[in-house]
Each structure stands twice: as C-alpha cells, then as structure tokens.
Amino acid sequence: MESMIFEELQNAVIEGDSEKSVSLAKNALEAGIPPLDVITNGLAKGVKTVGDLFSEGQVFLVELILAGDAMKAGMSVLLPVIKESKAEMISAGKVMIGTVQGDIHSIGKDIVGTLLEADGFEVLNVGEDVQSETFMEKVKEHKPDVLGLSSLLTVTMPAQKDVIEKLKASGLRGDVKVIVGGAPTTQEWADEIGADGWAGDAVSAVSLVKQLIKG
Ligand code: B1M
Numbered sequence: 673m674e675s676m677i678f679e680e681l682q683n684a685v686i687e688g689d690s691e692k693s694v695s696l697a698k699n700a701l702e703a704g705i706p707p708l709d710v711i712t713n714g715l716a717k718g719v720k721t722v723g724d725l726f727s728e729g730q731v732f733l734v735e736l737i738l739a740g741d742a743m744k745a746g747m748s749v750l751l752p753v754i755k756e757s758k759a760e761m762i763s764a765g766k767v768m769i770g771t772v773q774g775d776i777h778s779i780g781k782d783i784v785g786t787l788l789e790a791d792g793f794e795v796l797n798v799g800e801d802v803q804s805e806t807f808m809e810k811v812k813e814h815k816p817d818v819l820g821l822s823s824l825l826t827v828t829m830p831a832q833k834d835v836i837e838k839l840k841a842s843g844l845r846g847d848v849k850v851i852v853g854g855a856p857t858t859q860e861w862a863d864e865i866g867a868d869g870w871a872g873d874a875v876s877a878v879s880l881v882k883q884l885i886k887g
Contacts, residue, residue, distance in 0.1 A: 674705055678714040681746065685718025688738025690745035697749040707750040708875075711783060715750075719743045719779070743779055751786045763794045765885040768810060769820035770798035771854075772831035777824035780854060784820065784874045791878050804834045811839070811848055818881050821867075823854040832857070833865040840866075849884040853877055 677700045684692040693715070700710040722739035725731040769785050771777055778800045785797045798810055811819060819839075821832045832852045839845040849868040852861070862870035868884055871877035 673703060674709075674713075677703060677705065678710075678717070681710065681714030682718035682721065685715055685739050685742045685746070686721055688735060688742050690738075690742045693742040693746035694749055697746040701749070701753060707753045708787070710750055711747065715743045715746045740779065747779065747782065751782065754786050754790045758790045758792060764792040765817040765881070766794045766796070766814065767818045767820060767881055768796040768798060768807075768814060768816035769822065770802040770807065771800040771822045771824070772828050772835065773801060773803045774831060775823055775825050775828035776800045777822070777854070780824065780874070781820075781822035784822070784853065784871075784877045787874045787878050788881060791882075793881065804831065804838050807835050808838055808842055808844070811844055816848060817885050818849045818851060820877070820881075821850065821852050823852070823857060826856045829854075829856060829861065832861075832867070836866050851877065851880055851884070 677696060681693065681696045681700070684696055696714070697710060700714065701707065719739050722731060722735060726733075726736050767788050769781055769788075771781050781800070782797065785795045789795045796810070796814055796816060798806070807819065807821075819835075821835055823829050823832055836845070836850055839848065839850065851869040851871060852865070852867045853871045857870060859870045869880045871880045
C-alpha cells in the first residue's frame with residue numbers, strides 16, 4: 673500500500689501534475705503514512721529523477737519547473753501537518769534560514785525550516801536569492817542563535833562563504849552559529865569556509881542545530 677502511494681507520488685512529480693500530487697499527498701495522510709516519509713520516499717524521489725533526467729539532457733527546463741511546482745503542491749498539504757504536530761512546545765531557540773544569493777531553490781530549505789519548527793524552534797525563513805548584505809541586516813535585527821544557509825547550485829556555494837566573511841568583517845560572527853546545507857555542499861566545504869556545521873538532510877539539520885544550541 674505504502675510503496676504504491678510512494679510510486680504514484682513520484683510519478684505525479686515526474687509528470688509535473690500538481691493536482692495529482694495534492695490529492696495523493698492527502699490520500700497518504702489518510703492512510704496514516706507519516707508526512708516526512710511521504711516527502712522523502714514519494715515527492716523527493718520524483719523530483720530527483722527529473723533532476724537526473726535534466727542533467728542527462730532528457731528533459732528540459734519546463735519539466736524541471738513543473739516537477740518543482742508539483743513537489744511544492746504536495747508539500748503544501750504535508751508541511752502544515754508536520755508543523756502542527758508539535759506546535760505546543762516552548763521555543764528551543766531562534767533559527768534564521770534562507771537560500772543564498774543567485775539561488776532560487778526553496779524546497780529543501782523549506783523542509784529544514786518546517787522540521788525545525790516542528791521541533792520547537794522559532795524559525796525565520798527569509799526566502800530565496802537572499803543577498804549577503806540582507807542576511808547581515810536580518811541577523812543584526814533578529815539576533816538568531818543559528819543562521820542556516822542553503823545552496824543548491826555549485827555556482828552559488830561561494831555565497832555561503834561570502835556571508836561568513838561578511839559576518840566576521842562586521843563583528844557579528846561570534847554572536848551566531850552558521851550552518852550550511854544543500855545538495856552540492858559537504859562537510860569538507862563547511863570546514864573550509866569556517867561554518868559551524870553541515871547537514872546533508874533535514875533530519876540531521878535538526879540534530880545539528882540542537883547540538884550547536886546546547887553547546
Ligand atoms: Co534546479 N538544479 N535549477 N531547479 N533543481 C538542481 C539543483 C540540479 C542538481 C539539477 C541537475 O542538473 N541535475 C542543477 C544544479 C547543478 C549544480 O550546480 N550542481 C540545477 C540547475 C542547473 C538549475 C538551473 C540553473 C536550470 C536552468 O535554469 N538552466 C536553475 C537555477 C535557478 C537559480 O536558482 N538561479 C534551476 C531551477 C530550478 C527550478 C526553479 C525549476 C526548480 C526549483 C523549484 C523550487 O525550489 N522552488 C528546480 C529543481 C526542482 C531542481 C531539482 C530537480 C530538485 C531540487 C529539490 O527541490 N530537491 C534539483 C535536482 C536534485 O536536487 N537532484 C535541481 C528536493 C529537496 C528535498 O532536496 O533541495 O537537496 P534538497 O534539500 C535537502 C538537502 O539538500 C538538505 O535537506 C533537504 C531535505 O532533506 N538541505 C539542507 C537543503 N538545504 C539545507 C540547508 C541546511 C541543511 C540541510 O542548513 C542550512
């Protein structure tokens with residue numbers, strides 16, 4: 673049953689069918705499947721397939737856009753359920769999260785943000801294509817415990833480094849822990865640019881934030 677719903681969800685994303693993605697996500701919840709499993713084993717696998725086909729030149733940008741939209745449509749059903757599951761908790765800390773300048777990929781970052789919220793963190797999601805200067809201003813204004821920088825493109829990874837450099841230059845680096853993530857990033861990259869941590873997926877991002885705030 674579960675594997676059939678996951679396969680149908682993957683296909684809905686591959687076909688770029690947002691309506692189907694929404695109705696299947698609802699079916700999955702009704703069947704009692706945990707929403708994070710629906711994202712990980714259904715939607716995310718579908719979008720990964722389209723990404724692979726795109727890099728092999730077998731599908732075009734329009735298919736990539738439609739797949740992204742279908743994934744987001746499904747997530748619009750699932751993320752609120754994750755968020756509500758632990759809404760009563762007292763704030764465990766403040767996390768600001770955004771996708772760096774030049775990069776409009778939002779899906780992974782939004783999952784990380786939602787899981788953090790579900791775990792009791794106050795999350796300020798500052799969006800995508802966020803300039804380094806804007807991160808500076810917002811860190812000064814909101815004083816988060818942790819700043820999370822997402823990057824999905826090899827060409828935008830240097831913007832993560834730029835934010836860290838700017839935090840150092842403006843004397844703010846000691847006030848905020850910085851974590852980085854996104855498919856092309858690695859622990860080695862995080863070490864190289866002087867980040868406090870790296871996470872390869874949303875679940876590890878939550879553990880990392882907890883660890884950094886405790887520490
Ligand atoms: Co884009 N895209 N895209 N894209 N896209 C990738 C990333 C790509 C790998 C596809 C490919 O060629 N195989 C490739 C990048 C190659 C590279 O640089 N290495 C690529 C490209 C080239 C592009 C464009 C340049 C295409 C073009 O225009 N010619 C363009 C760039 C636009 C821009 O940003 N300036 C582009 C555009 C788009 C869309 C807008 C169409 C759409 C995004 C829609 C949206 O986000 N609103 C899109 C999509 C959907 C993808 C793929 C298919 C899927 C990304 C995704 O959402 N994955 C992607 C292929 C792929 O990833 N295999 C691809 C699902 C998501 C759950 O995973 O984002 O990895 P992910 O997040 C994970 C972890 O990485 C981690 O946790 C998340 C959950 O577990 N994580 C963090 C993420 N952020 C974190 C932050 C943390 C910690 C963990 O702490 C702060």
